[in-house]
Amino acid sequence: MRLAATGLGAAFLFLSAACVTHAPALPGPEIEPRITALQREVLAALTGETDIRPGVKITNRFTIENKREARTYLAAQLSRIGLTPQRQSYGTESENVYAILSCGRPGAEAVVFGAHYDSVRVAPGANDDGTGVVAVLATARELAKTKGRTRDLIFVFFDEEERGLVGSRNFAQMLKDQNRLVHSVHTIDQAGWDGNGNRAIELELPYDGAVALYKRAAAALGMTMPIWETTETGSDHSSFRRLGFKAIGITEEYRHNDTTPFIHKAGDTLATINFPYLASTTRLMIQVMTQLANDCPPSVARSAGSACSCRARRPRGSGSSRGSCCPAPGRATGTRAPSATAAVRAAWS
Numbered sequence: 302m303r304l305a306a307t308g309l310g311a312a313f314l315f316l317s318a319a320c321v322t323h324a325p326a327l328p329g330p331e332i333e334p335r336i337t338a339l340q341r342e343v344l345a346a347l348t349g350e351t352d353i354r355p356g357v358k359i360t361n362r363f364t365i366e367n368k369r370e371a372r373t374y375l376a377a378q379l380s381r382i383g384l385t386p387q388r389q390s391y392g393t394e395s396e397n398v399y400a401i402l403s404c405g406r407p408g409a410e411a412v413v414f415g416a417h418y419d420s421v422r423v424a425p426g427a428n429d430d431g432t433g434v435v436a437v438l439a440t441a442r443e444l445a446k447t448k449g450r451t452r453d454l455i456f457v458f459f460d461e462e463e464r465g466l467v468g469s470r471n472f473a474q475m476l477k478d479q480n481r482l483v484h485s486v487h488t489i490d491q492a493g494w495d496g497n498g499n500r501a502i503e504l505e506l507p508y509d510g511a512v513a514l515y516k517r518a519a520a521a522l523g524m525t526m527p528i529w530e531t532t533e534t535g536s537d538h539s540s541f542r543r544l545g546f547k548a549i550g551i552t553e554e555y556r557h558n559d560t561t562p563f564i565h566k567a568g569d570t571l572a573t574i575n576f577p578y579l580a581s582t583t584r585l586m587i588q589v590m591t592q593l594a595n596d597c598p599p600s601v602a603r604s605a606g607s608a609c610s611c612r613a614r615r616p617r618g619s620g621s622s623r624g625s626c627c628p629a630p631g632r633a634t635g636t637r638a639p640s641a642t643a644a645v646r647a648a649w650s
């Protein structure tokens with residue numbers, strides 16, 4: 302943000318107001334074109350419509366070689382948006398890819414948002430689950446631009462959902478082994494089919510309070526589509542629930558008969574994806590993650606100097622004018638340098 306006011310007094314008033322309200326901008330419909338631009342580009346590469354690296358196309362994300370290409374590509378995408386890609390290897394040639402958007406406060410609660418990047422052998426996997434992957438990626442890109450977050454966000458691409466939620470099970474176990482404080486886990490699977498054009502979504506086995514959270518986010522954005530609640534267990538959210546995490550799945554109208562007819566088929570291609578619907582659901586997820594990332598728990602608010610304590614003005618003249626009344630916001634744990642993409646490519650395979 303650029304200071305438009307001239308004079309120290311005006312600048313001080315401006316900064317004070319910004320810090321007290323601390324309200325992040327709403328992701329309005331104007332951001333949908335840039336969501337779609339990113340999602341089209343990445344989905345095309347993930348489904349063999351375009352090269353995933355010069356001279357290489359992949360027709361599924363099932364074989365070891367193709368999954369390796371997909372991981373390297375996704376790691377580079379995380380790097381491109383300013384995050385540091387990390388890998389969780391388990392088994393043989395099986396890997397989850399993830400990145401942590403830190404709020405800058407050690408020991409902060411985390412919110413997990415993930416989707417599986419693998420597909421079955423016969424399918425390019427555009428809808429299942431390329432759409433979830435690009436929803437997570439576009440959300441990560443928007444959240445990385447925000448300041449003053451009070452929770453960490455963990456964005457993750459799971460391996461081997463199609464083999465029985467194997468990647469997410471390993472990721473859930475890792476979080477448990479690390480004793481990681483996790484507020485909630487959100488996984489998205491199949492989000493690109495909307496035959497009846499009502500833009501509805503389903504929330505799968507939502508934890509207590511999750512439906513209200515999603516409806517509040519939709520209301521904030523002026524979205525009026527149906528938000529259904531189902532008891533579907535067949536995706537990655539189940540892995541986390543089993544280990545005691547609060548979890549929820551997000552999907553198209555899978556149980557309400559408006560879901561892709563091409564699941565696990567060769568026809569699950571880019572051409573079948575409803576990009577405006579995908580962008581709409583992604584925008585809702587950006588708002589949900591923004592709410593969670595800024596929802597300061599009372600215990601945090603009480604601790605002096607924490608990210609939630611920025612209502613106290615810093616005395617005039619102390620420190621720079623930029624963000625003078627707020628502690629340093631959470632920063633992305635990586636570099637935004639475009640050249641990082643090439644470096645990740647080199648280091649990842």
Ligand SMILES: [Zn+2]
Pocket residue numbers: 417429430462490491536
């Ligand atoms: Zn799936």
